[in-house]
Amino acid sequence: MIKQLSWKVGGQQGEGIDSAGEILSTALNRQGYHLYAYRHFSSRIKGGHSNTKLRMSTDPIGSIADDLDILVAFDQETIDLNAHELIKNGVILADEKFDPTLPEGITAHLLAVPFTKIAEEVGMAQMKNMVAVGASTALLGLPLAAFREVIEGRFLKKGQKVVDKNMEAIERGRDYVKELTIDDLPDFELAVSDGQKRLYMIGNDAIAFGAVAAGARLMAAYPITPSSEIMEYLIRKLPEFGGTVVQTEDELAAITMTIGANYGGVRALTASAGPGLSLMTEAIGLAGMTETPCVIVDTQRGGPSTGLPTKQEQSDVLSMLYSTHGEIPKIVIAPSSAEECFYDTIEAFNMAEKYQCPVIILTDLAVSLGKQTVDPLSYDRVQIDRGKLLPFDADLPQLGDSELFPRYELTEDGISRRTLPGTKNGIHHVTGVEHSETGRPSESAENRINMMDKRLGKLSQDIGYTNPVAVDAPHEEADLLVIGFNSTKGTIAEARERLELDGLKVNQAHVRQLMPFPTDLLAEQMKNAKKVLVVENNATGQLTSLIKMNVGMAEKIEFYGKYDGNPFYPAEITNACKELLVHGNI
């Protein structure tokens, strides 16, 4: 019995790889295993190698695995491209149909299973992926019953017969492999899980669900990978809550429509990736200047330009913080898991209204599309705070002739009361031009200083956001502090576990609030470490620069980057840390 295992299914895009992974993982989730899945896909619809790597465990996990125990291959390319990841004596389950061969130098069990033939016998060649799921089950030792409910959920609407056929395909795949006699087969049987009910979701779904829970009722967006799932979820769900999604003509319209809607008093959002965010920058400045709340999601992917549109990268950090011209108050937060995506989205809407400014939720492709186990979400943690927004029926003093409501009144905390269009005696002007307390254009130097100070003074390092820096620092004096953001949290944590086994003292600080920069919290952690390693999926060390600029201590900071389009593996981070600690550099 083993506690964790890594499984991968690969083939040509459109061949049913995704649903094989979906069915196996949903069954595992319902059995109470912890999961983490990462899809490798290309910017095309049909064809092109694609795979899903799924890690399953009896304990919580937050990263893909370094290696692979079982590879399910629908073509030779899958074997050629992925067999090197296999552990010694790992298993390849390949369709007999393409006469699979083992690449040179790989010691693995190549089991040719008649996926297609069995599927055809059962009734449909497409069900070869179900045969493959069954074949995997034989190795994992999962009960067939674990699949029935999942298959029913998926196929019952097509009739009982379809359910039965799929179950038969799974069963025959399982039986085929069970009957094989294989020497030196490693133990792949999964230990019994705790059987707890948990969720299994991608970050984008968590953001979209979070938006619904937070009361968002309008989304304006333009499709782009890897953000489209947010829009797709809301297209399905918002009508039930009276809301809607507008697919706009471009991201300029997406962001300005979002701003218009927020100005009108609805919680509205937009989501995109780097190219779309580049188009939105001018308007984000308008939101900052007019103190209009709005929530924008940037799902980072490989840049620049079209870059690597379906690949992992974390290279939008500096542009999200600084791309708008002029100086505005802006909040940038970076959730590191699907669970955080949910709760952070709710906080994002609250902070946008509390501070009356744009809030950017920055994810990366691995957070947005990586599918992972999430503990049941808490209804009680959904709290809506609209800050100094006045209700439509607010009893406001009668405005005199040409008098306006002081929408931008100078206050102690810089935040002014906000009336919505439609409110009696709340009329004021809103403009991106520098303006007075009632919103009238003003070029006076005194007013300019007052208003700049007001807007910029609304935010401080402590904006009340949960865990601006997620710290796991068991050592008062650490050899090393590893800093990252977004999806690398679990990978870094896993690397640390290994380093600890080697007797190294390694602390971790994961940055969740990028703007305002949590300088003090980071400084506190950095002081206690001899060295600091900043791990980033980019080439130039953007967070590293921010830390050096804000915190200082440049002499002990090292940057470890990866920009080949893939997420980090735990072993890479482990090795980088060791290099740094042993040789003083990497």
Added chain:
Amino acid sequence: MATFKDFRNKVKPNWCPGCGDFSVLAAMQRAFANVGLEPEEVAIVSGIGCSGRISGYVNAYGLHGVHGRALPIAQGLKLANRDLTVVASGGDGDGFAIGMGHTVHAIRRNVDVTYVVMDNQIYGLTKGQTSPRSAQGFQTKSTPQGSIEQAISPLELALSLNAGFVAQSFSSDLKQLTHVIEEGLKHKGFSLINVYSPCVTYNKINTYEWFKQNIVNLDTLEGYDNANRAQAMQTLMEHDGLVTGILYQNKERPPYEAMIKGFKEEGLAKQDLNISEEQFDRLMAEFA
């Protein structure tokens, strides 16, 4: 009941004396009062340009945004609060150059927004460059040899997109201008109102006098039927676009808001943000 005076504020427009935009402002204020609106029921979203300043000169809610984006802001606002009367406004550069993409899609989408363009065939605010409405050969700072590009015809474009309400007017004809805006406000769906609003400082060709000599009031055309799109198109072509009045109206086309499934009459902004625990659990169960 509010009168047009209630839509005035004491802000002195920074337009040049004689600028056509003054009349557009006056006509808008009259039209709001004439259709029975109160100041707080109106929001004007304007672009950037001399004309874009208009939202600051009306006693109503107003948002002066970024260049070319008045329309998406206005549509977002209308979707947020259906009870509001939303007007978008700006210059010919704002709507037909930098914002042209939004103009086309606002027509397609048909959210109930009244769009008033102050068309002076030039960029006023940036001191006299060519606009997509400048005629070929038109000399400006940016086209010293005369523009070699062809002017755009926004009304023909709108008709080709099957816009629900297409009208044109002229700053000198306050009565017609007011009437056209009133009808635009009453129209359910997107309405495009292009107003010849002369720039007295930078456009020495398309002057008040020039328009008076060249434009044709549709009322004077016998048998003109503004429910007939083909006739509207033909009339525009015959007169090189220089006609005023309501060119075309399709009262049957429902606005975008009315076609959204489950979209409530009561504005989104007035609804409760909270979802029930039962709804929450149901949404969560989909991920189990």
